[in-house]
Amino acid sequence: MSTVAPSVGNAAGASGPGSGSSGSGSGSSGAGDSPDGSGRNTGATGRSTFGSVIARVPRAVWPLVAFLVLFGIGGIIRPNLITVDALIGTATFAIILAIASFGQTIAVIQAGIDLSVPNTIGFSALAFLTLVGPLGPFGAFVAALLAGAVIGFLNGIVIAKLGLTPIVTTIAMNGLLFGVILLAFNFSELTVTPDFVIAMTSAKISVLGLSMPAVLPLGLGLMLVLQLVLSFTGWGRSLFVVGSAAETARLAGLPVDRIRVAGYMLSGGLAAFAGIVIVGYYQQASATMGASYLLSSVAAVVVGGASIFGGRGSVVGTVGGALVLAQVSTLVAVLNLGANIQQLIYGVIILLVISLYGRRRA
Amino acid sequence: MSAVSPSTAPAWSRWWNASGVTRLRREGAVAPVLAFVVFFVVYVIINPALLTRFQLQTAANLVVPLVLVALAQLVIVLVGGIDISIGAIMSLANVVFAVQLETMPVPVAILLSLGVGLGCGLFNGFLVAYGGLPAIAVTLASAFIFGSLAREVLDAPGGGVTKEIYLATSGELLPYLPVSLVWLAVIAVLLWLLLQRTSLGRHIYGVGSNMESVRAAGLNAKLTKLLAFGLAGVLTSLGAMMLASSTVTGDPRSGDPYLLSSIAAVALAGAVFTGGRGSIIGTILAACTLGLIGNLLFFARVNSYWQYVISALIIVAVVGIPVVWRKVAFRVKGNRS
Numbered sequence: 001m002s003t004v005a006p007s008v009g010n011a012a013g014a015s016g017p018g019s020g021s022s023g024s025g026s027g028s029s030g031a032g033d034s035p036d037g038s039g040r041n042t043g044a045t046g047r048s049t050f051g052s053v054i055a056r057v058p059r060a061v062w063p064l065v066a067f068l069v070l071f072g073i074g075g076i077i078r079p080n081l082i083t084v085d086a087l088i089g090t091a092t093f094a095i096i097l098a099i100a101s102f103g104q105t106i107a108v109i110q111a112g113i114d115l116s117v118p119n120t121i122g123f124s125a126l127a128f129l130t131l132v133g134p135l136g137p138f139g140a141f142v143a144a145l146l147a148g149a150v151i152g153f154l155n156g157i158v159i160a161k162l163g164l165t166p167i168v169t170t171i172a173m174n175g176l177l178f179g180v181i182l183l184a185f186n187f188s189e190l191t192v193t194p195d196f197v198i199a200m201t202s203a204k205i206s207v208l209g210l211s212m213p214a215v216l217p218l219g220l221g222l223m224l225v226l227q228l229v230l231s232f233t234g235w236g237r238s239l240f241v242v243g244s245a246a247e248t249a250r251l252a253g254l255p256v257d258r259i260r261v262a263g264y265m266l267s268g269g270l271a272a273f274a275g276i277v278i279v280g281y282y283q284q285a286s287a288t289m290g291a292s293y294l295l296s297s298v299a300a301v302v303v304g305g306a307s308i309f310g311g312r313g314s315v316v317g318t319v320g321g322a323l324v325l326a327q328v329s330t331l332v333a334v335l336n337l338g339a340n341i342q343q344l345i346y347g348v349i350i351l352l353v354i355s356l357y358g359r360r361r362a
Numbered sequence: 363m364s365a366v367s368p369s370t371a372p373a374w375s376r377w378w379n380a381s382g383v384t385r386l387r388r389e390g391a392v393a394p395v396l397a398f399v400v401f402f403v404v405y406v407i408i409n410p411a412l413l414t415r416f417q418l419q420t421a422a423n424l425v426v427p428l429v430l431v432a433l434a435q436l437v438i439v440l441v442g443g444i445d446i447s448i449g450a451i452m453s454l455a456n457v458v459f460a461v462q463l464e465t466m467p468v469p470v471a472i473l474l475s476l477g478v479g480l481g482c483g484l485f486n487g488f489l490v491a492y493g494g495l496p497a498i499a500v501t502l503a504s505a506f507i508f509g510s511l512a513r514e515v516l517d518a519p520g521g522g523v524t525k526e527i528y529l530a531t532s533g534e535l536l537p538y539l540p541v542s543l544v545w546l547a548v549i550a551v552l553l554w555l556l557l558q559r560t561s562l563g564r565h566i567y568g569v570g571s572n573m574e575s576v577r578a579a580g581l582n583a584k585l586t587k588l589l590a591f592g593l594a595g596v597l598t599s600l601g602a603m604m605l606a607s608s609t610v611t612g613d614p615r616s617g618d619p620y621l622l623s624s625i626a627a628v629a630l631a632g633a634v635f636t637g638g639r640g641s642i643i644g645t646i647l648a649a650c651t652l653g654l655i656g657n658l659l660f661f662a663r664v665n666s667y668w669q670y671v672i673s674a675l676i677i678v679a680v681v682g683i684p685v686v687w688r689k690v691a692f693r694v695k696g697n698r699s
Binding site for chain 1: 444496502513514678
């Protein structure tokens with residue numbers, strides 16, 4: 001129900017930093033997982049004081065700890081990797097993946113999944129570039145975000161009102177958008193990226209004396225705003241309730257359908273924003289520009305500690321998950337292992353994460 | 363089955379309650395079967411040449427891999443799971459088949475490819491059944507792993523698929539029939555016998571529809587799930603080999619497009635994603651419909667990019683209309699009582 005994990009004796013984080021400083025939620029001080037039986041609960045029995053402190057650390061902290069461990073390992077292998085520049089490089093790569101995964105996080109929290117993220121990214125980016133001419137940069141920006149929200153609205157209406165499963169609905173939407181992308185845009189004209197998007201994403205700016213791409217503070221700011229919305233607004237909290245027990249929420253009088261639709265609208269709008277950011281940072285657009293985000297956005301959310309069954313997750317965790325994946329790709333590049341091995345390690349990391357805390361709540 | 367129709371009932375009612383039709387209805391396959399019939403009639407009107415030998419063979423070679431992968435996805439959906447890694451398994455089995463053909467005799471390459479599919483399926487199935495992990499998360503992880511293995515085996519399209527293999531699986535081996543359809547029919551009948559006429563098959567349906575009662579009845583639900591994933595792996599590998607044979611090449615990314623379209627086909631077939639309900643014939647016809655839309659548009663001289671839009675609309679319509687129908691019917695009945 002809250003972001004606090006009843007974490008099963010977490011071996012990886014034995015050197016955890018100071019005890020949970022921001023214990024925001026009501027730490028479920030009960031006896032670990034529910035009586036699921038079948039003797040699965042291995043490490044959690046006979047929990048010590050240390051164990052209960054560990055259990056109160058918000059789950060979003062663990063990906064960040066894992067990132068720091070990986071960062072340290074990088075430093076041991078190649079000392080010149082422990083520099084601020086290396087950190088900024090990895091973080092920039094991570095924040096772009098994180099921005100693309102924020103919408104996915106919202107969808108997963110409410111017990112859905114958004115497989116239309118790839119072509120929502122592509123559609124909004126291409127729509128933005130096309131509309132800059134007639135509407136001006138700002139008008140195009142707003143229109144592209146609105147397009148994303150409309151896509152999310154359609155997803156949400158079909159899922160909430162028609163009752164189709166989120167996977168089927170968003171796959172159908174993804175296919176439909178691909179057709180629209182191929183039919184509607186003239187790719188040869190889409191070469192000029194507006195200045196203000198470049199200023200927002202790839203331009204170097206100086207924060208506290210450090211030079212970094214503008215997308216980094218932008219993404220962190222977006223993370224902060226979204227986390228505040230999720231943690232402290234009524235709608236944000238109700239999203240978690242809908243995700244963990246929709247029927248209970250309905251009986252308690254929450255407007256479940258409306259919350260769902262709004263959740264998918266936010267998810268679609270965020271994917272659209274990601275499309276504009278990606279086009280601004282890489283300054284190129286193509287019909288399949290979102291394809292690589294189909295699996296990696298879900299990966300970042302899962303590694304970030306969200307439950308794939310809904311009701312648990314945070315955008316801070318998603319940034320942590322994206323940082324872990326980005327640091328892995330940095331290490332793979334440094335060790336010269338090739339992109340294939342990077343994908344293999346992604347898979348192993350996801351397996352490790354879900355075997356630590358991915359079991360279905362009974 | 364429930365309403366035994368008296369012999370005086372009108373003909374349509376007798377037909378509607380015949381056991382085969384009842385099974386189709388119960389498995390949710392009436393809508394996709396009707397959709398396919400409409401689609402097929404429209405296709406033949408627009409392009410009567412479909413029924414000539416060459417075109418039928420081209421169309422069959424195009425859809426058979428998709429049908430086989432959709433059947434694999436169906437088996438996993440029947441036990442209440444979903445397989446995100448199915449495209450990656452397909453790529454891996456595809457390149458293993460193509461690479462082994464360079465050095466090994468054909469039967470060995472076939473067996474190795476089947477073994478790879480089986481192994482991948484059992485890997486997923488073991489973690490899902492005995493590890494108690496969610497299928498969607500496990501297969502997300504293994505999608506990365508299998509995909510990277512596929513590119514390790516063969517980095518770029520290539521391999522040693524020969525003209526003879528093309529002829530035996532997708533070419534003009536038989537006088538009148540496209541041979542790929544014959545292979546598909548053999549596999550589909552075997553799968554049907556396995557699911558409908560063996561205890562394993564009944565267990566697969568049972569595990570998906572009610573895990574607890576299956577366990578209470580003393581059946582080994584975990585083993586059933588494991589075997590279902592293994593079976594799906596074998597079917598995926600068959601699809602991969604048909605694809606490699608009909609394109610005469612091995613490609614480490616050839617399976618990627620089949621992930622989303624296999625799920626779409628199973629959805630269009632009326633299968634229930636919480637498990638226990640889904641039809642083999644419905645899945646076959648749904649995959650044929652989705653796989654041939656691009657072809658139809660080509661012959662209708664419509665921009666074939668419309669295929670993506672039309673496929674999505676067909677899925678939402680065919681899957682959504684029964685849901686809306688039930689809701690409306692429920693409301694009308696509620697008002698009457």
